[in-house]
Amino acid sequence: MKLPDVYTDWRIIVGLALLMLGVANWVIGMERTTEYARIIAQASTPVPDEAYRSFDELDADSAVLEPFTEEQRRVSYATARMDFYHATFLTGQALVVAGLAVMLIGFIVVIQRDTRRAIRRLPVDGARGRS
Secondary structure, eight states: OOOOHHHHHHHHHHHHHHHHHHHHHHHHHHHHHHHHOOOOOTSSSSSOTTTSSSSGGSOOOTTTTTOOOOHHHHHHHHHHHHHHHHHHHHHHHHHHHHHHHHHHHHHHHHHHHHHHHHHHSSOOGGGGGOO
């Protein structure tokens, strides 16, 4: 197996590209998820989740769509961004696994092709001229 056999096989190249893209997504997703999780954890007032309450339980004075305070808005945006980067993190992991699988298949194909080429070059027993 020679180096041109490796870099001319499309499976290995595609697998390497998927691997590099996946590692980039994985690293960026992990860093940003951690960053936004830290912002959410440092929030002084947690965002109240009253979505479970029915309309019958709401007071006459409470607004159904009460606007966020500045802190609640910041935490809400951080939560949305953290969810996005968590999806990026998981996509990166899937791309790494897919890239490794495609590269493995590519290397198997290259090794099989090289083995077939080597076997064709071997002399056949009958061709040696047994006496």
